[in-house]
Amino acid sequence: MIKELTVNLGERSYPIYIGQGLLEEVGAYFEKHGISKASPLLIVTDSHVAERYLQPVTDRLKEAGFQPVSHTVQAGEKSKALSVLEEVVTTCLEAGLDRKSTVVALGGGVIGDLAGFVAASYMRGVRFIQIPTTILAHDSSVGGKVAVNHPLAKNIIGAFHQPEFVLYDTSTLLSLPDREVRAGLSEMIKHGLIWDAEFTTWCEDNADRLTGLDPEALQYGLYKGCGVKAAVVSQDERENDLRAILNLGHTIGHALEAVAGYGELLHGEAIAIGMVGAAMLSVQLGNPEEIHTVTERIFRKFGLPVRIPAHYDTDAIMTAMMHDKKFKEGQMVYIVPTEIGKVEINKNVSAALVRDVVERLKQED
Amino acid sequence: MIKELTVNLGERSYPIYIGQGLLEEVGAYFEKHGISKASPLLIVTDSHVAERYLQPVTDRLKEAGFQPVSHTVQAGEKSKALSVLEEVVTTCLEAGLDRKSTVVALGGGVIGDLAGFVAASYMRGVRFIQIPTTILAHDSSVGGKVAVNHPLAKNIIGAFHQPEFVLYDTSTLLSLPDREVRAGLSEMIKHGLIWDAEFTTWCEDNADRLTGLDPEALQYGLYKGCGVKAAVVSQDERENDLRAILNLGHTIGHALEAVAGYGELLHGEAIAIGMVGAAMLSVQLGNPEEIHTVTERIFRKFGLPVRIPAHYDTDAIMTAMMHDKKFKEGQMVYIVPTEIGKVEINKNVSAALVRDVVERLKQED
Known part of the structure; x- marks a missing residue:
């Protein structure tokens, strides 16, 4: 089929x-x-x-x-x-x-x-x-x-x-090697988190089938993941606004990749950490604690990292973020989950708050 | 003004x-x-x-x-x-x-x-x-x-x-240095040759004012030249067809620049030779001899080269042409003047005929 x-x-x-x-x-x-x-x-x-x-x-x-x-x-x-x-x-x-x-x-x-x-x-x-x-x-x-x-x-x-x-x-x-499979599924989960609560639940429920490369689960997951991506891109091809939601977890994620030297952390691993960070940020902005707990639980279920290795330098991470494309006219634009399956584009996130999240991601576990 | x-x-x-x-x-x-x-x-x-x-x-x-x-x-x-x-x-x-x-x-x-x-x-x-x-x-x-x-x-x-x-x-x-002025005017003349016989005549009549940098003549010439370019581009932004006429003289011209090593021949000089070549080709395809004589006379009037330096290698020129973007599916596409102020896109020019023109451009004077 x-x-x-x-x-x-x-x-x-x-x-x-x-x-x-x-x-x-x-x-x-x-x-x-x-x-x-x-x-x-x-x-x-x-x-x-x-x-x-x-x-x-x-x-x-x-x-x-x-x-x-x-x-x-x-x-x-x-x-x-x-x-x-x-x-x-x-x-x-x-x-x-x-x-x-x-x-x-x-x-x-x-x-x-x-x-x-x-x-x-x-x-x-x-x-x-x-x-x-x-x-x-x-x-x-x-x-x-x-x-x-x-x-x-x-x-x-x-x-x-x-x-x-x-x-x-x-x-x-x-x-595919197991580590790459899990890292790849990170983007699939992201598509649920930004767009589709039901698909997010399906991902969590089918973590074992997906990481075990069950053909039917894979095809369905990829179909749904591509579908979210296609829907978003169709509405905003050149990332004037909506498309930015696809960057959930990518602000911290890209910075981690840059600081680690390209390749040390797989992209999917870096953005898994980034999505947990975005969920923490969300809670700090007043959204329900559940956003963080559920997000972190899912990534743990897929065997993905949810913390920044402690030896990464916070200043270096912050500097790398400043070079990222998600800054417009000096303002920090951040994709923040507001519930599972929904995110907002928050244009007024202070660098201090992000720094705080980075510090927490390095410490807690 | x-x-x-x-x-x-x-x-x-x-x-x-x-x-x-x-x-x-x-x-x-x-x-x-x-x-x-x-x-x-x-x-x-x-x-x-x-x-x-x-x-x-x-x-x-x-x-x-x-x-x-x-x-x-x-x-x-x-x-x-x-x-x-x-x-x-x-x-x-x-x-x-x-x-x-x-x-x-x-x-x-x-x-x-x-x-x-x-x-x-x-x-x-x-x-x-x-x-x-x-x-x-x-x-x-x-x-x-x-x-x-x-x-x-x-x-x-x-x-x-x-x-x-x-x-x-x-x-x-x-x-601007005098040599650059003349080379620059080569593209202005091109805009006349492909689109506007009257403007071509104006260019020839005003060669001295233009090479002497008379402000009024310059402004008018640039206005007309840009106007031709704008008209062509408006009709075919991504060079699906019409826009190719702007390449008059550029097939041979680009090859000469590549063979000379970028910079030895100024671009405007290389395409002046190329336009004379295209005019020779035109005559060989059965168009009036006048196309060649007028084209060559104009470029001479502007002090631009109309021949390929004899030490340039013909094989190298032909190879450079094969790398040029003006080849589609192995066919040689050539911009050929059909009268002064008009060109056609000829998709069936044989490489042998072009080679012949290159040889003549190296010999005659």
């Missing part, structure tokens, strides 16, 4: 296909979406994903009459860099990619972001397809945000560039 | 102001367009332009209540590189530019392209203002094409990002 949903963005609308074994039919999906057979297409992937999936995907595309070439980068956040982008563009040029070519992201969030920014900027924009191979990427592969990092800040150089479609083969998730 | 014209692009429409001494009033223009005073703004400029204009522009913006910071790059095409973009973003981050900030290009085409791509990609896009200080930039500052170079190809990594407005102070042109 294939589940399909649409990201509604006018002429930039596109479908997300979710199901087991979809990569077997990759050629048919490319054909259905009118991908050029006359121009070469580029598959961007990483060293881990390439081992398992690059050859079969390439073979199937060739069988279907496409001209795939590939560029494999090192697995990990360090590949989201301008220097790597330049190397990928070298491959594009050497392979003769032209304006009718397509760039395909085969991998997790790092690959989606990197390949997406290549697609957005190569010849000022070519077509783009997302083939996510991680749970975390159910978030990043929907919505068109693509970017690379700068040594001083994450995702600071990028674009909005929507894919033609997202092809989500859940079989690829079965080989 | 200020001349004003509008680039019509729906909600992305913007005005171009052309006149002497406009920089005196730079603060008023920024205010009129609602540029944020609460967020810092970044002026990107080069070492040459900075000497004359950075201090006065900065002072006037501060007097008007804005918070300008600046980043000065080395003058020249080499600054259109990803590594330089990363340095500019470092300045953005250190100065605390946020989503309401604006990036200002103060300089010629290189600065416009670099600063524009910073504006397009920093935080996935912030506001952008063009303050061109060269004649050549009357072309590049209109239409929203921004990009940096890759070692293997020019302008290959970029975006479409329209400015809020273009502020063209013709006084800044008076200090």
Whole structure:
């Protein structure tokens, strides 16, 4: 059973296909979406994903009459860099990619972001397809945000560039390491926390099935998670207002990632801590204590971290936050839960209060 | 007398102001367009332009209540590189530019392209203002094409990002070196050749006034040149078809620049040769001989080169062309004049014919 949903963005609308074994039919999906057979297409992937999936995907595309070439980068956040982008563009040029070519992201969030920014900027924009191979990427592969990092800040150089479609083969998730599975589920839980109390409860009730990679639970969870993301993005493609709610947990989360050095904390782990922090902040702003207790209980149930390692420097975390994109004209914008399944965009959170939360996250347990 | 014209692009429409001494009033223009005073703004400029204009522009913006910071790059095409973009973003981050900030290009085409791509990609896009200080930039500052170079190809990594407005102070042109003046006028002549026979004749008749920097002739020529550019861009913002006519002379021109090493031939010089080549090609395709003779006569009148230096390698030129963006699905797309003031997009030009033209451009004189 294939589940399909649409990201509604006018002429930039596109479908997300979710199901087991979809990569077997990759050629048919490319054909259905009118991908050029006359121009070469580029598959961007990483060293881990390439081992398992690059050859079969390439073979199937060739069988279907496409001209795939590939560029494999090192697995990990360090590949989201301008220097790597330049190397990928070298491959594009050497392979003769032209304006009718397509760039395909085969991998997790790092690959989606990197390949997406290549697609957005190569010849000022070519077509783009997302083939996510991680749970975390159910978030990043929907919505068109693509970017690379700068040594001083994450995702600071990028674009909005929507894919033609997202092809989500859940079989690829079965080989993920346990730590990555849990970290990926962190974004799924986030989609419940910001939008859908019922789905949040479902996540908590199905923690074991999800962390155990039960196919049916995975497909349903990804479908619901992508659905929340699609609904939000459809209403606010370029993050003028609503879309900011997707950043729940990300203000502290991004700062932790920056301070830890990219890669030490997985993204999903960092934002789990960040979401617990946002829940603490919420309670301090007068919302019910339950928001904190439930949020923390869920993440513990998924085996995700809920505290900042004590050796992280508070000043460094605060400075990293100042570089984050969620500051407008000096004001601190914060996504704060108001109940389970609902958040608000609070534009008047004082840095002192956030600092206090960071200190508490380092101490309590 | 200020001349004003509008680039019509729906909600992305913007005005171009052309006149002497406009920089005196730079603060008023920024205010009129609602540029944020609460967020810092970044002026990107080069070492040459900075000497004359950075201090006065900065002072006037501060007097008007804005918070300008600046980043000065080395003058020249080499600054259109990803590594330089990363340095500019470092300045953005250190100065605390946020989503309401604006990036200002103060300089010629290189600065416009670099600063524009910073504006397009920093935080996935912030506001952008063009303050061109060269004649050549009357072309590049209109239409929203921004990009940096890759070692293997020019302008290959970029975006479409329209400015809020273009502020063209013709006084800044008076200090340009003579060679740059002539090279800049090459794009002005191009705008006549592709769109307006009458304006082409006016250019030829006023060659001495234009190369002599007569203020009235300059203002009129820039107004007409920008007008052609604006008309074309309004009809085809993202170069699906019509906009390609602006590339007259650029297929050979870009290849010459790549082979020469960026900077040896000025862009305007390279495309002058390219336009003569396109005219030769036109005659070979059966159009009247006059197209070639008139085209060549005009460029000679402006003291621009009309031949390829004999030591340039023909194979290298042809290879560079293959990397150019004007190839779609292996076909060679060429902008060919059909009469003075009119061109066509010819999608079936054989590489052999182009090679023949390149050889003739190296020999005849």
